[in-house]
Amino acid sequence: MKKLFVAICAVALLIMGCGEDNLATSAEVKEASQVQNHIAVQIGGRTFPATLEDNPTARAFIERLPLEFDMQDLNSNEKYFYLSKDLPSDSLHVKQIHAGDLMLFGSNCLVLFYKDFATSYSYTRLGKIDAPTDLEKILGKGNVRVQFVK
Numbered sequence: 314m315k316k317l318f319v320a321i322c323a324v325a326l327l328i329m330g331c332g333e334d335n336l337a338t339s340a341e342v343k344e345a346s347q348v349q350n351h352i353a354v355q356i357g358g359r360t361f362p363a364t365l366e367d368n369p370t371a372r373a374f375i376e377r378l379p380l381e382f383d384m385q386d387l388n389s390n391e392k393y394f395y396l397s398k399d400l401p402s403d404s405l406h407v408k409q410i411h412a413g414d415l416m417l418f419g420s421n422c423l424v425l426f427y428k429d430f431a432t433s434y435s436y437t438r439l440g441k442i443d444a445p446t447d448l449e450k451i452l453g454k455g456n457v458r459v460q461f462v463k
Contacts, residue, residue: 352378354415354425354442355460356451363415365440369401370417374439374461381460390428392452392459396421404435413445414438425459427452 350365352375365371377396384392390410399420407416414426416436424436427449442448 353462355462356457359451361442361448363440363442366438370403370437371439373400375463379460379462381458383456384425384459385456386454390430391424391426392457393422393424396423402437404437406435407432412448413442415440415442
């Protein structure tokens with residue numbers, strides 16, 4: 314009986330040592346997650362802060378940073394680049410595209426949109442440029458060199 318009492322006391326002390334002071338609040342966990350989801354998109358000497366989604370695609374993309382490549386224009390509303398390795402994808406019919414959206418088409422086509430428009434295509438959301446002001450002007454026509462950095 315004495316051994317059982319000692320065992321119960323030991324377990325109680327262990328549980329008390331794991332009190333609320335040692336646990337991160339959900340707000341702290343969310344804040345830490347958001348900090349890891351911020352990147353910079355550099356185009357033509359200008360830096361655009363961007364926030365990535367909290368999904369497997371965005372996490373895999375972050376692991377590959379920094380990346381730099383020439384993105385090609387398509388339909389005068391987006392720039393795209395085919396990555397050498399696939400990213401995990403979970404395509405959804407997004408219906409509406411907004412300037413600054415960063416998406417994955419298929420499993421390896423990175424797309425940066427610079428105009429708003431309706432779409433019937435499906436994409437995996439990667440993230441969004443936080444303030445896409447002048448994005449269309451900066452991206453210009455034709456190919457453009459873009460850097461994605463942590």
